[in-house]
Amino acid sequence: MQHQQIDKARYNKHIKITFFAICGFMLAVSLGISTLLIHFWGGPEGENLWLNVAGVVIAALLLAQILSTVQHHPFLYEVVYVRKLKAELNRIYRKQRKIKASAEEGDIQAMAILDYSYRTSRHVFELDNNTLTLEELTKSQNELHALQEKFGFHDLPDYQSEWLDTY
Structure with a gap:
């Protein structure tokens, strides 16, 4: 999405x-x-x-x-769109521990899922005026960028929701 x-x-x-x-x-x-x-x-x-x-x-x-x-x-339209984003973020969150572990091992799909999750969270937080957690989100994004650099991934593939089934 x-x-x-x-x-x-x-x-x-x-x-x-x-x-x-x-x-x-x-x-x-x-x-x-x-x-x-x-x-x-x-x-x-x-x-x-x-x-x-x-x-x-x-x-x-x-x-x-x-x-x-x-x-x-x-x-x-906007209400349903943001609800769908939040539902997808919830699906990712439920598997986030496994996804983060795979990303730390160099799994590019896991990194793409985390990247999508962080970008989508920022998008939703800004729409909902939830600026309290943006600092922590930025920290998580920086950690992900460090992992990308560590494993030499400069471009991540586009997120596919089917990927969550593997975690």
């Missing part, structure tokens, strides 16, 4: 609107469905916890259906 230029202001605006829309939807729909369930099947003693849980679950299922339907809408 190659990085795309994202307008930071547009992304921040759309992620906030999406977040509040999801919260509002969950609040209104789960409350409404729970109220209806309690009205029709609730007991007089007030033991309606499972009906409330059912209302939240139904609202979550409806939200998942709606989001899967509208995820290709241009308004959600």
Whole structure:
């Protein structure tokens, strides 16, 4: 997955609107469905916890259906793109210990995965205004560049997500 230029202001605006829309939807729909369930099947003693849980679950299922339907809408382009980047970073992070060990042994694919991870993390951190961890990220990138120099790799191949299956 190659990085795309994202307008930071547009992304921040759309992620906030999406977040509040999801919260509002969950609040209104789960409350409404729970109220209806309690009205029709609730007991007089007030033991309606499972009906409330059912209302939240139904609202979550409806939200998942709606989001899967509208995820290709241009308004959600940046939100979905960054979510995919974060999902790929999570896949890499879960295998990072093995990947780093392989990179230290001179595995060029492992170095390419780490390079992609670091560049993507920087991209996402800058979009999310998360500047607290950029210093540590720069340190990790410098360590990777030192490994590249040590093994004589000046250009790394483009990242392929299938490579993660080998670690």
